[in-house]
């Protein structure tokens with residue numbers, strides 16, 4: 001077990017502050033008359049504030065993800081925990097986060113909104129972690145390292161042994177964003193929560209679970225870290241409709257698994273079909289529900305596809321991704337439309 005001295009890493013003002021105490025925090029349990037929260041008494045049925053700690057939903061998440069309830073924070077998408085982590089551990093105007101390039105853009109945006117500097121270390125040419133450079137970039141201002149695996153927009157998983165080395169060598173917080181873990185053969189790092197007190201794993205219902213519209217993100221970490229994030233989140237950060245729908249979705253795991261199987265089969269077919277197209281110069285390996293490809297002129301291919309009503313993600317301007325397009329695996333019909341449009345170019 002790697003110990004993590006949380007008091008040495010949480011922002012001093014956050015360590016010292018008292019959190020807001022809502023009506024639903026102060027009285028817990030069952031009562032027959034609720035006159036404590038200035039709610040409208042008529043059942044609409046959404047007249048009551050939701051459970052600020054989402055315990056019913058967390059019980060189900062705990063079962064599905066094999067993580068203890070008090071090691072779970074639920075948020076308005078994973079974007080909320082990303083922001084909470086930065087605000088909990090980084091002092092504005094002073095501290096920094098460290099990210100790998102290219103990766104998901106929200107880490108930098110959340111940092112900059114909070115006046116936190118975003119240090120970047122480039123991945124190697126095969127999109128793996130440059131460990132010596134990453135370790136050399138760590139200084140006293142770096143409080144959080146963000147690792148996305150499988151990585152967006154490259155699609156590949158980062159070497160597990162490198163992630164363990166970072167967890168071992170860095171004393172601060174290491175966030176592993178597993179938004180795409182369900183599409184990968186690798187297991188979640190959440191099984192290592194007991195080994196690393198400085199680990200936070202992020203997952204989401206937005207990708208494999210097919211529920212980007214309801215906004216539910218999950219952070220898994222030690223109860224001490226979760227308690228700090230709970231202290232600074234909005235009291236009712238996950239609304240009642242989302243809590244109910246998320247529970248329904250998580251109770252129907254077989255539907256997700258069926259769709260996951262279909263998407264993985266379609267990913268293989270799409271890779272094979274793209275491989276037959278002379279226009280596609282390189283297909284990067286993927287453990288996610290998208291494929292990064294390199295073409296001769298990404299801007300031109302993007303524009304032609306768009307004029308056919310087919311939108312992919314143009315990553316041409318992203319570090320190490322010149323002339324690359326990121327293509328989400330769609331239904332067989334959608335992918336056939338893409339392939340047809342590519343073939344006639």
Ligand SMILES: *Cc1c(COP(=O)(O)O)cnc(C)c1O
Nearest residue numbers: 077078079104152179204206217
């Ligand atoms: C899509 C994605 C997410 C999900 O964000 P939500 O706010 O949960 O929808 C998180 N991280 C990465 C890397 C993603 O690509």
